[in-house]
Amino acid sequence: xxxxxxxxxxxxxxxxxxxxxSRRKIEELAHESGEVLRAVVQSSPIAVWxxxxxGGLTIWNPAAERMFGWTADEVLGNYxxxxxxxxxxxSHSIFERALAxxxxxxxxxxxxxxxxxxxxxxxxxxxxRNAEGTVTDTVTLGLDISERKELERxxxxxxxxxxxxxxxxxxxHDFNNLVSIITGRVHLIGRELESDHPTRRHLELINHTAxxxxxxxxxxxxxxxxxxxx
Numbered sequence: 637x638x639x640x641x642x643x644x645x646x647x648x649x650x651x652x653x654x655x656x657x658s659r660r661k662i663e664e665l666a667h668e669s670g671e672v673l674r675a676v677v678q679s680s681p682i683a684v685w686x687x688x689x690x691g692g693l694t695i696w697n698p699a700a701e702r703m704f705g706w707t708a709d710e711v712l713g714n715y716x717x718x719x720x721x722x723x724x725x726x727s728h729s730i731f732e733r734a735l736a737x738x739x740x741x742x743x744x745x746x747x748x749x750x751x752x753x754x755x756x757x758x759x760x761x762x763x764x765r766n767a768e769g770t771v772t773d774t775v776t777l778g779l780d781i782s783e784r785k786e787l788e789r790x791x792x793x794x795x796x797x798x799x800x801x802x803x804x805x806x807x808x809h810d811f812n813n814l815v816s817i818i819t820g821r822v823h824l825i826g827r828e829l830e831s832d833h834p835t836r837r838h839l840e841l842i843n844h845t846a847x848x849x850x851x852x853x854x855x856x857x858x859x860x861x862x863x864x865x866x
Contacts, residue, residue, distance in 0.1 A: 683778040686764065687731060691715045694773060703757075703780050705750030718747045720754070734761045734774040744781065756785040819843055 640647065677684050677695060683703045686695035693716060696708040704718045711717060719727040723746060730740060739762045747757045758781045764773040822843045825835075 683780075684775065685716070685778070686773050686775040687716075688773055689735065689771075691731065695775070700778065703749075703755075703778065704747070718749070720746065720748045723747070730759065730761055731774060734763050735771055737763050737771060739763070744785075747778075755780055755782045757781065 639652075677697050680697055680699055683700035684695060684697045685693055685700050688694055692713050693711050694713075696706075696711050701707050706717060716727070726745065730743060730745075733740060739760075741760045743759045743761070745757055745759055746754050748754050758779045759776055761774055761776040763771040764775050766772050822839050825839060
């Protein structure tokens with residue numbers, strides 16, 4: 637800074653010179669760090685987006701564009717369009733917790749693409765602070781886990797089918813044991829009856845019915861007539 641002052645002896649100038657080399661280096665490093673950070677975000681294979689305190693989007697990288705279908709020009713400055721109506725309260729809760737200073741890791745949620753399809757997303761959200769330490773924004777990393785979730789659903793379905801198969805096998809085994817008992821009793825009774833006894837017709841019907849069930853493996857006794865006492 638330069639200050640001019642005049643006396644009887646003449647006009648004088650006072651100059652104050654400050655060495656700002658360190659400050660300039662800090663500013664340059666901060667600028668370079670910012671450029672590196674922007675490059676990392678833009679080239680990240682994981683979707684990255686950030687919210688202002690009022691909810692408007694300030695960052696939307698190419699991976700987020702690919703995952704959700706909206707371009708940065710379509711969403712920056714606006715509230716995220718990928719939150720379904722039935723998930724708004726969930727989204728607000730995550731946002732408010734991050735603004736309060738909480739870090740949320742691997743939160744699994746359902747989100748909606750521009751084409752209307754729903755996807756499973758794993759979110760990790762953290763607060764962004766200014767130089768004074770005040771939370772001003774939140775940043776989120778999102779990973780599409782739809783394929784993994786579908787494989788998990790298929791695996792659960794296979795486990796259910798396996799359980800049902802085991803249950804059905806047990807039921808069939810018990811049924812066959814019961815059929816064996818019934819047909820055995822029928823043949824024993826048949827041996828005590830005359831060939832023209834009227835009850836034999838009912839015994840034949842019971843024997844045929846018991847051995848005709850789809851799950852019955854008792855076939856040998858059904859092949860011929862019930863033996864009689866004569």
